[in-house]
Amino acid sequence: MIALDAARGLAVIGMIAVNTGPRGDNELLELLYRVPYGRASLLFVLLGGIGISLMTRRSRVQHAPLPWISLLWRCALLLLGGLALQELTHDVSVILQIYALLILFSLPLLRASGRILLLTAAASTLIGPLIWIAVQSQTDGDFDRDPVSASDPLWGIFTDIVLTGPYPLIVWAAPFVLGIWLGRIALTDAKVSTRMIIWGAVAAIGARVASLLLLATFVEPTSDLAWQRLFSSVAHSQMPLWLIGGTGSAVFVLGVCLKIRTWSHPVASPLIHLGQLALTAYVGHLLILAFIVRPGPDTLLEGVLASAATVAALTAFTWLWRQRFTRGPLEVLLRAPKLSRRAR
Incomplete structure (x- = not known):
């Protein structure tokens, strides 16, 4: 369960980075920054x-x-x-x-x-x-x-x-x-x-390689309606090769988290708590984006700083919350009302 919490914490961090932005630049550093795009979700x-x-x-x-x-x-x-x-x-x-x-x-x-x-x-x-x-x-x-x-x-x-x-x-x-x-x-x-x-x-790498080979053979799709689009592995393209590759990377990350036996170390506890309060953290980052970050960031540096600050704030909050409470403020709401449970 701790490994699952850690993987969930990594997913939240990835979504924060992707959602904060910036987006659209093809420079190497930004491409590396956006590695979670289409994978964290x-x-x-x-x-x-x-x-x-x-x-x-x-x-x-x-x-x-x-x-x-x-x-x-x-x-x-x-x-x-x-x-x-x-x-x-x-x-x-x-x-x-x-x-x-x-x-x-x-x-x-x-x-x-x-x-x-x-x-x-x-x-x-x-x-x-x-x-x-x-x-x-x-x-x-x-x-x-x-x-x-x-x-x-x-x-x-x-x-x-x-x-x-x-x-x-x-x-x-x-x-x-x-x-x-x-x-x-x-x-x-x-x-x-x-x-x-x-x-x-194998799935993550194989899907990407297959996409490159197929697109090189049958040319790039010219629109969303072109049948060549089925060969695309572009993130959020909704196409099979992206889905296979992205899900493969998710399985890979989860496998690595399951291999690690030292999640109980105090250094790892902030990530664990972030994963345990994933819903609270996810909603929190939307509020931070809406009321503090937007309309930015405009540059990669601004995006990295905004993402890092958001992750730091949410990690600190979830860590402090878990020192006193078992469930997060929004995670508590996911439990059906007691009256309904008795009726069941």
């Missing part, structure tokens, strides 16, 4: 799937009833909270909405076999991008992938989250369902973490 979602798997383990192993109220409460809270947070001027596509619907989507899979989970993840990886392109072609590429906010019409919110938003469920189900599968295996086994490191690296 996949790690966050993969860990979310593992968390749901562990949360419902008793229901699967002991055939106990699923914690329906707790799951639906969490889904509703994340959806409404994400929609509200999207209204702020932080210039970030909030990920909480898709996380909420992924929980809802996964409910029929929580007791499914491992084989069904892997087939579902594979279908999302290979078929999801095809559906995404098909929807684009049917609308002449008219949908703009804008973030999903509370001001959107109800039907628009649903279609944006499932099909056309920045995190379409048809594609992002892949890392989440893979996470559910990973949550069922012996993550503490040294052989398992070794395989995760090896296969994660």
Whole structure:
């Protein structure tokens, strides 16, 4: 569990760096700074799937009833909270909405076999991008992938989250369902973490190399509707090779975290606490961006300083909070009300 918290803390730090910016420059230093782009969010979602798997383990192993109220409460809270947070001027596509619907989507899979989970993840990886392109072609590429906010019409919110938003469920189900599968295996086994490191690296590097070779052979795509787009590994392209490579890097990072046996060292505790209060930290960085950082940063140095200051502030807060409380201020809200739990 501590290794999972550490990986979640790294995912939060990566998302803070990506969301703070700056974006768009192709200089080497900025490219290195933006390595988490398209990877940190996949790690966050993969860990979310593992968390749901562990949360419902008793229901699967002991055939106990699923914690329906707790799951639906969490889904509703994340959806409404994400929609509200999207209204702020932080210039970030909030990920909480898709996380909420992924929980809802996964409910029929929580007791499914491992084989069904892997087939579902594979279908999302290979078929999801095809559906995404098909929807684009049917609308002449008219949908703009804008973030999903509370001001959107109800039907628009649903279609944006499932099909056309920045995190379409048809594609992002892949890392989440893979996470559910990973949550069922012996993550503490040294052989398992070794395989995760090896296969994660193979997927990350192999997908990138395959993309370069395919694009060199069939030329770069000219638009979102071009079939060559399927060969792209560009971050957030929603294409299979990006999904495979990014998820592979997430599995690699998690495998490395599972290999480390010294997370209990006091030096590591700030990262652990950041991961344990990931929801609080994620929302906190959106508030910092909206009310302090924006409209900047304009340069790489400003971005690094802003990101470092945000990480430092949130790490200090989560560390101090954990000295006194077990759960974070927002993590407490994820628990269904006691009255509802008694009724269940």
